[in-house]
Amino acid sequence: MNNTLQHWREAATLILAAGRQHGNVIPKMAPQMSWNNRRRSTFDYEVLLLKRSQKSGFMPNAFVFPGGVVDVSDFSNDWIQVFQRHANKPNFGLGVVRQPSSTRSPMFVTDRMKFGSAIPGEVAFRICAIRETFEESGILLVVPDSAEVDANQDLTEAYGQDGEEMAKWREEVQNNPLQFIEMCKELRCVPNIWALHEWGNWLTPVFSTSTRSRRFDTAFYIACLQKKPWWTPEEAIDEYRTQTTWIPPPQFYDLSRLCHFTSIHELHRFSYNRALEGCERWMSVLVHAEDGMVHTLPGDDLYPEDPDLTEPKMYSSNKTIGALVQEGGRLHRFFQIDGVPMLFINLQPKYKHVNPLLTDLRRDPEPKSKI
Template identity: 65%
Template sequence: MNYTLKYWREAATLILTAGCQHVSSVSKTIILGSSKGHPKKTTFDYEVLFLQRSEKSGFMPSAFVFPGGLVEPSDFSNDWVKVFARHAQKPNFGLGIVKQPCDTRPPMFITDRRKFGSLVPGEVAFRICAIRETFEESGILLVVPENSNIEDNQKFMGAYDQDYEAVAKWREEVQNDPMRFIEMCKELRCVPNIWALHEWGNWLTPVFSKNSRARRYDTAFFICCLPRKPITTDDQKEVTSFKWWTPQEAIQECQKKAWIPPPQFYDLSRLCNFTHLEELQRFALHRALEGIDRWMPVIVHAKDGMVHTLPGDELYPDDPDASGQDQKIYSTDRRIHELVQDGKHLHRLLHVEGVVQLFITIQPKYKHLNPTFLQSDNDIEPKSHL
C-alpha cells in the first residue's frame, strides 16, 4: 500500500456484467455520433450489477454503485506471490505490460510498490481488491483453479459456485479480516481471476469546496464479463440491496429516483455502445493494454449553476488543484446553456432537473469509446454532439 498519500485513499471497483436469461427490448431515443437521435428499439443481452449503499454510509449514502472499496494492506501482501506461484515471474503476473507511456500513466499504477515493501504490482493488487470487495459485498467469488492457464481465464468465466456453505463461511471471515482472503485461496486451491478484469477507467474524487472534509478516493475501474448471472446476496452492512439492470434500465432508473453517481453514470453510458455481451467482452479484452487516464472532475461555477468538467473540456484548468490545498475556485459569469451551446470542446457533466446529462465533443484516448447518450425530454441541446 501507498502510506504516503495525504489527500485521498486508493480504491478499486468492478463493473460486473453478466448474460441475462431474458432479453428485454426497450424503445428509446439515442443520440449517437453526430446525428440527431431517432427512436429505435435497442436490445441488451446482458445486465450490470449495482449495489445500493446503506443510508448510514459516510460516503455516497443510498447510492447505487458498482461493487468495490478501499485497498487493504492484504491486497499487497507478499503472500500473494506464493498463491500466484505459477504466474508470479511473468510481467504483472501474466497481465502483460500496458502500452501507455509511463509519463501519462495514472499515479496509482505507475507507483513502484517495492519501495513500500510489496512484490505485488499495482495492476495485480487493485484487481485483487476489486475481486475481494465484490465477494464481501455481493457473495460473488471470481476465482479460478490455481493450475488454470491465462488464455482460458481471459475468456468468459463463471463465478465460483461450489460448496455454497463453505464459501458463505469464508465470506464472513474475509469481511472481518481481509487477510483471510489469502487463506481462503490457499485452502480452496484457487487464485483470484485477475486476468478476467480489464482496465476501464480511473476516477479521483473532486474537490467540492473550500475547506471541504469530504472523503476522497483514487479509484481504479475494471470490467468483467460473465456468461450468466451468479447467485448474488447483499451483506446487510455496507450494502442493503442489489439490482441487475441492463445499461438502459439503469439509466431509466436514474432518471426516475435512483441515484447513480457521475463516474458510474458516465461508464454506464459507455456500455450503451454494446448491446451484446460478446461484443463488450471482445472490446474490453482487445483494449486492455492500451491504457487509461486519471480523471478528476473540476467544478466550474456558472452564473446559474455548476458544471462538472473533465480533462479535454475547454473549461478544464491546465493545472487542476488535485490536493485541494490551494482552495481554488473556478468560475465564469456565463449561464450554463450558453456554455453548452457556444462550446466547441466539451467534456462535462450537468445536473438538469436532478438528472445527469453528459456533453462530449472530444475524441477519447487509448482506443476507448465515448458514452452513447439516451436523450430525455429535459435535455439541454448542445451545439454539436459526438
C-alpha cells in the same frame, strides 16, 4: 500499498457485466447511435450496481459498482505463494500496457518494492476489486490454482454465495481482509485477475476541506460473465433519469459508455482488446454556473490547465449552463437540469476507448445542443 499518500486513498472498482438468459440481440457496436435510437435494441447483458448505506459517510444511498479501498493484505507478499505458477511472469501474466509510463496514472507506475511489496500494483488492485466484490455481493471471481488462465479471452464464470462454507468465508473476509488469502489457499484457487480488464481511473474531486478524508484514486476494471440476473445499462440509466435512484457521475459516465454495446460478447471483445492501451486519471472539476453546477472533465474548455489535486478551488461563471453549452468549443462535461443528467462531449476518446452514448436532447429540457 502506498502509505505515503496524504490527500487520497487508493481504491479499486469492478464493473461486472453478465449475460442474460433471454432476449435476442444483434451483436454489434454502433458508436454514432443516439440514446433514443439505441432504445430500439435489446441488451443481452446486465450490470451489477449496489446501493450504499444511508449512513455511509461517502455517497450515501448511491448506486455504485462494487469495490472499495485497497487493504494492506492486497499487497501482501503471501500472494506469491497463492500465485506461484504465475509469480515469475511480468505482472503475473496480465500483459504489459502500451501506454507510455510518462502519461500513466501514478497508481499504476508506483514502485511497490519501495513499500516492501513484491506484488505489482496491476495485480494488487485487481485483487482488491475481486475481494471487495466478494465482500459486498457474495460473488466470487476465482479459478483453480492449476488452471491455465494467461489469455482468458472467453467470458468468465463467477461463484455465488452458495452453501454454508462460502457464507462463512465471506463473513471472515469482511471481518479481516487477510482471510481472503487464507481462503484461496484452503480452497486451492486464485483470484481471477486475468478476467479483469482495465477500463478507467477516477480521482475524487476536491469539494471542500471536509471531504479530504473521503477522496479516492480508483482503478476501474471490467469483467464480463456468462450469466447473472442484474440491470441492463439502459435500465440503470432509466432509473437514474427518472430520479428513482442516484448514480454518481463516474458510474453514470461509464454506464453510458456501456450503452454502445448490446451484446455481452461484443463488450467483452472490446474491453479485452482495449485493456492494454491504458487510461487517463480523471478528476472532475466543478464550475459554478449562474443556474447550477457543471462537472468538467479533462479536455473541456472550462477545465483548468493545471488543476489543484489537493486543495478545493472555486471556479465560477456568470453565464447559465445553457449559455456555456451554446458557446461550443471543446466539451467534456456533465450536469443536471431539473434532476435530469446530461453529458456533453465532442472530443475524441484516447486509448481506443469510447465516449458515452449521448442523450438525445430533443426529448430533454433546455439547453439544446447540436452535439
